[in-house]
Structures are given as structure tokens and as C-alpha cells.
Amino acid sequence: MPRPTILAYYFPDWHSDPRNTAWFGDGWDEWKLLDAARPRFVGHRQPRVPASGHVDESDPAVAAAEIELAASHGVDGFLVDYYWYDDGPYLSGALDNGLLKAPNRDKVTFALMWANHELVDIFPYTDPADSRARRLKDGAISRPVFEQMVEHIVEAYFRQPHYLTVDGKPWFSLYEIGNFIAGMGGVREAREALDWFRNRVVEAGFPGLHLDAVVWGFGVLPTAVAVDDPATLVTTLGFDSATSYVWIHHADLQSFGFPRGDAGQLREEAFADYERLAKTLPVPFHPNVTVGWDSTPRISQDVPFVRGQYPFLPVFDQTPAEFAAALRRAATFIDDHPTEHPMITINAWNEWTEGSALLPDVANGLGFLEALRAEFGVRAERLAMLGVDGETGETE
Template identity: 25%
Template sequence: MKDIKAIAMYLPQFHRIPENDQWWGKGFTEWTAAKAAEKLFQGHYQPREPLNDNYYDLMQKKTMEEQADLALKYGLDGFCFYHYYFKNGRRVLEKPAENLLKWNDINMPFCFCWDNTSWARSWSKLGSKLTWFDKEKERVYDGNGVLLEQKYGREKEWEEHFNYLLPFFQDDRYIKVDNKPVFLIYRTDEMACFTEMIDYWRKLAKIENLEGIFILGVNSCNEKIGMDGILFSGPSAYWNPIISSNHIEYENRNGIKCFDYETIWKNVMIAGSKKNVKTYFGGFVDYDDTPRRGSQGVAFINTSVEIFEEYLYKLACKNLSQNNELLFINAFNEWGEGMYLEPDKKRKYAFLEAIKTVKEKLESVVQDDNEELTSALKANKGLSGNVEVINTNMEKQNGKFKEYYFLLHRWLQLKEENKNLSKYFMDHGYYRIAIYGLGVMGKHLIEELKNTEIRLLYAIDRNPQLIYPDFEIRSVDDDFPRTDAIVVTATFEYDVIWNELKKKVDYPIVSLAHVLNEM
């Protein structure tokens, strides 16, 4: 039986950047939020202070050398760096990973997790996305609340992003599965171009003599074509009843939402596997985001190293039962969210020592293939199977309604800005189009494009009995005359529809969700 590699999530926020100076004040880093934290209820563990006041700077090579040595000493097999890449290739917090690429003498295996969330400070345009708690006066920023906006573009932008990642993928230290570089992506449910982009990246990878890319969707409800697996990243995945199939109560302590630590870990153990893709179950150290979100924050209570060690071992067995090669732990250094393995003044090296103990225990039982591990594997297989079908049905319905809600919300925002979707089509040269899907979204699109320069040649629908007076409706089994593009309005199943359409046509296929999000 193979062993499992422990990978800790890694936040590259511990150095000064111009954007943080502008938005949050000169010299702002993760340490700024951590130092400003306050006790907000009785027994609240804040502020959290690193052992020996080690308020390090990630621009210093010595810092990353020490972190790499610490990880190896206590049984961590690598770090998963958060990767921030936005519209038009804008990057932030990229220097630590770029420096690591240059400092190839540092023994730090690594991979990337693309946090593709837009950064904003108000509900305007993008929803409520308060990234950092700020008790001081408003800083200078774009008046609509947007700090960094996420837009994916099309093939040109996808290739530019891939070319940026390529030197990292080619590094000998980059973590791979089946000789493919591991790449995690958040918010795949809201990423309309996911399947197309990953398909394009894999073609580029082949040109560069890579065997592919191993893609994991983080906390994804929808299983999309192009995913190699889904990672349930703790703790947020496990207080989500759609994933855990168990609603968790919380205590309100002086306005702070407080979850019991062991209760969340128990939810980890009952979380079910996805039906059609490999499922990775991630662990967590602790959680308290009040340094970032203040009185709107969430915190754990009754956290203990003993509980962490007990359930981390069970979690490792659960992942082994799924034949998983990787065990993700959140996190190595998320001080602003209370998730860190690094030593602090209260617990010192205790969480790291727990990692080492679990790894040694696993090495022993895997080699011996003893009864303890065998029974644990059987138990976890049973737990996974019990809730799989329930989760699949609940997630599908929840995901569909959630997606349509956000799409209609975005459409209304564009209306409020007097923007018509015809602009996107004209900008891309799509003047003669076909529409796939004549449900609610399809009918709204038809109305949107009336009296514009965009001409609808025909529609495609699974119900060939539909009649529309202004254009022809074709069955999904018919041939499709050439157009400038086919626009798919059945967005929830877009990856499946795109995969089928590309076998029949050699011209652009685009999701209505992608159009809305790129406007």
C-alpha cells in the first residue's frame, strides 16, 4: 500500500507590496492584521503571536530556508502556494514563489492553488467580499469597491497564464501526480470557461513535453469535465451541509459565530465522496478570521492539539481508502485566519509535532499493513458510500439554483450600467450566432439581442417540438449550419454540452455565463 504526502497550504502575504500599501496602509502585511487582533469574547485566543516574535519577511531567503527545514523536520512533504492571477495577467503576492524558483537550492517541494476570487471592498458589482478588516478610515481604492477583478478572457489570455506557470511546472521540486503538475483552482462552479481553458492548457502542456496537468477543484459542488479530482478544503467545506450532510449548530459569543472544533472534525469523517471524480479530503489546524473580519468573523472554540492529532490520523486513513496520494492541511502560515502550523507562543511546536507523530504512525502501519489501518479503511469506505447519493442530488439542485441566481444578479447589474450583451459579441466578431437552449436564460438572451446588430440564425434545443416564430429551431441531433459562434444558455451543463458540440463544429462555442462574467 502506498503512503501519502502531507501538503500544507501556504499564504505568500508576509511581505510588503504596493497594492497593500495603497489599500490598507503603508507596510501592511498579514502580520499587521494579526498584531491588531483583539479578544472579542471570554476565552478568545487573540492576539496570536509567533514564537520568539518571528515576524518574518518572505523576501528574505533565510526565511524560506528555515520554513523548508521546519517542514521537512516535522514530516511535511511540501507547500501549496496560493496563486493570485487576475484580469489581463495582473499578479499580486507572486514574489515568494518567483524567488523560490530562483533559489533552487532550497529543498521545498511546492505546487499552486489558484485563488481566482475577485478582490473587492463593497457589495458593488461583485458581491460582499470584504477581504481585510480595516478599523481605520477608508483607504484610496477604485470607487466601485473593486480592488482586483477576475476576468478569464479567451485563448490569448489562457496561453499567457499557462506560459507564466510553465517554468514552475518544469521545476524538479514541483509536486506531481502521475508525473503531471498538480494545480488547484477555487470557484470552478462560477468559472464558465473551466472545461475549455483546461482542455487548451493540456494541449499547450503536450507541446511543452509535459504529460498533462493534474487539476483539482477546491470545494467544488459541480463535477466538471477536465477535473482530475475535487478537494474538500477544511474547515469551510465541513460546515457546509451540502458537503457534510450534517447541519452544524454554532454558539454566538459577543456576536462572533463560534463552532466547536471537534464537531467540525467529526463532519470531516462523514463527508461523502463525489460520484464521478476522485475526492480528496483536506484537514485543518484551527480557525479564527476575526483579525481580518472583526465582529463579522468566525472562530473555533475548544481547539486542542490532541483532537487535531487524533482526527488527522483518521483523515489520512480516509484519504488512503480513496487511494489518494496527497493530504492537504490548511494551513502552514494563515495567521490572519488562525490556521497555522508554525510555532506560536502558546502551543510552540505542538501542531508540527502532531504531524510528525501521525506520519510516523502511518509509515509503520502502511508497511505492516496491520489490522488497525485495514479496519480504518473499511470504516471510511462505508462512511463515504452512505452519503454519496444524497450529496450528489442535493449538490446538483443547490448548484443549479445558485448559479442561475448569480447569473441573473450579474445581468441586472449590467442593466443598471446600461450595458447590452451585444457589445461582447461585437467585440469578438460574433455577429451571426446560434443559441443552444431555449429555457428561461435563452429567452432572456433573445430579448436582449433584439434591435441590435447581432443576428440570431437559429436555435438548438433538446425539445424539437418547440416553435418560435422568428427563427428555426434545430434538434441537438441535427447538423448545425456555420455561424460566428454558438452561445450556450444551459450554463449549468455547459461542460458536457461543449464537449459534445466541439465534435460537430469547428467554430467558437461560448457559455452565456462566460459572456456575463466577462462584460
């Protein structure tokens, strides 16, 4: 089997954004939530402390350092969480000003994962008496807004020489199929919108669009739009592949201990669901490996931490050794379900406020990245550019 392409989800809320300023005040970013986090139970590892400190990801120098770290440890590309609401893009500074302006930007590929979910105020969640946090933005955008987004994406991102393609077709992931259908007005209308998208990409000079569906087994987020029959919708809407975003989307978290959950059990339940998806979906399914899970920083520190809906979920604090075992589990899955373009997604590069970061922290150092490189090495065609020995992984 060829080495799988390793794609890490990149969460871009570690820089100043105009909407965040309007909602939460000057200079706000999610570092403020991480700073405020405190242990909620005995042995709880909070606050998480990044080894590099609280950096501004929209700084090209910061992006360059992270790109070097990713590429030299086997991360082939970033799937950047991309937000576009009724009034345009949100959190785009990390990509536009950081990743795309880094001098070494071509050392990794990138692609967009359209995070088209409703945005609610969990920054932090403050009212335990209110079962639903206030809505900041509706994720179900209209067809005209969708077309505006596509025009921008094709011109600003798809034309970048290091944008991820499959057989020459730009990759684009859609996070919530149900929300997309709701915004377009129905399944037929959703198919028409995606057909227009495909045609627009061809008009731009590409052989087509590689459309990837993020599929869920369980609706963890309270605002998620459930999809009862993903196989039928994947066929009807014309997706080319399917992926997972995070393990907790594939397990019934009510069956786990609280406040600490068993990461090994979560891994096995997720991969059991991956087996089901691989058998039922009409397109290749690419497995996900999750670093960990801890959404407690998104809860106000004076609010009790009790079992409930997101962000009141069990904590899964995986060690690098456990992560390495999960990578081997994903490699076995790929061997059992061979595809022309094997891929593994990683949650995540930098989801600090959800407890899932490949980036080094003061507790584990480079442990997660070293586990990734030990399992999969560095893609051969990047070795000359990186000056890294493919056998040892050491820099020349």
C-alpha cells in the first residue's frame, strides 16, 4: 500500500478577527479561554500550555514555523476550517495573512473544510439555566451567498499552486450536509447548487471538483442538523469521498464515564463506525485519528462541569503512546479498505480549546508529532525540499 496522505484539521481562532472584536471586545481570541481554564476534577490537565506560547497565527513568521514543524513530521497538508456566513468570511486571517504568506507555504498543501454549522456563543458558555447558547450566526446560508463564497474560493484558493487536488480536482469538504440542504431549500436544490459549483470549477480550468462529505454517527453538537441516511445523500448530491472530523462524532458519549472518558474505548467505537461507513457508503471513506478531547475551556469557570450537551462532555486525554496505537489502527483500516488515494485526517493541528492539538505543549513536547513521523515517515517527494532523511526522519 502507498503511504497515506496525512491531513490535519486547522482551527483558525488564534488571531484577532473583526467579528470577534465586535462580539467580545478588542484583542479577543481563544487564547483568552485557554488562559482562564482550570482543572475541573482530580488529575485534569488544564490549562493546556503550548510550547510556543500564545502566538498570532496570522503572522507569516508564525505560520512558517508551524509549516516547517508539520512538514518535517509527516503532516502533508492542512484542512483549514473555513467559515462563511450571510455577510461573508469569518476567521480568514489565519489563512489569508498567515499560511498563504509564509515564505515556505509550498512545503505543505492546504484545502478548505467548510465549517457550515451554526455559530453559538460558547466563548465561554455562561448560563447553565439556558439549554441553548445564544446564536451568533446561522450556518444555513442561501444560494446567492453560497455562490458568492464559491466565487471567492475558486479565485483566492483553488488557484494557489499548493492547494490540495485529487486527480487535478480541488478538494473541498462539507461539514454539515443537513445544514447545507436546509440553506439551499431541499435536496434537489442542494444538488443543483453543487452542480453549479462543479461547473464553475471546470470553467476556471480544472478537470472538476473533488467534493468530500464529513459524515457523523452521532449528533454531538446541540445545533447540528442530523442526517439519517448519509449513504443516500452522498450518492444523490454527488460526493467523491467521505471523511470524519473527530472521534466523538461516532460514539454515544452517554455510555462513557464522566468526567473522564476512556480514550481506548472511544477509539474502538469510532473505528467500529468507520467499518460501517466503509461498507455502506458508495465512495471511499478516509478514517480520522483524534489526538484528544477536552472542551472545558469553553465553559465559564464559575459554571459547574456536569454531564450534558456540548461543551459538557467527557474529557479524553490521550497520551502520545495511545495516539501512536490509533495511527496503527488507521493504517490497518486503510489496508483493509484500499483506495486509489489513501488518506488519514487528524483532529487536529491546533484545537487547543477542545483538547486536541498535534502542536507541542509543555506536558507532551513533540510526542504526538514524533509518533506520527515514526508511523508514517515523511512523504518522499518532500524530502529534498525539507532536507530530511526519509529513513531516520532527521534533518541533514
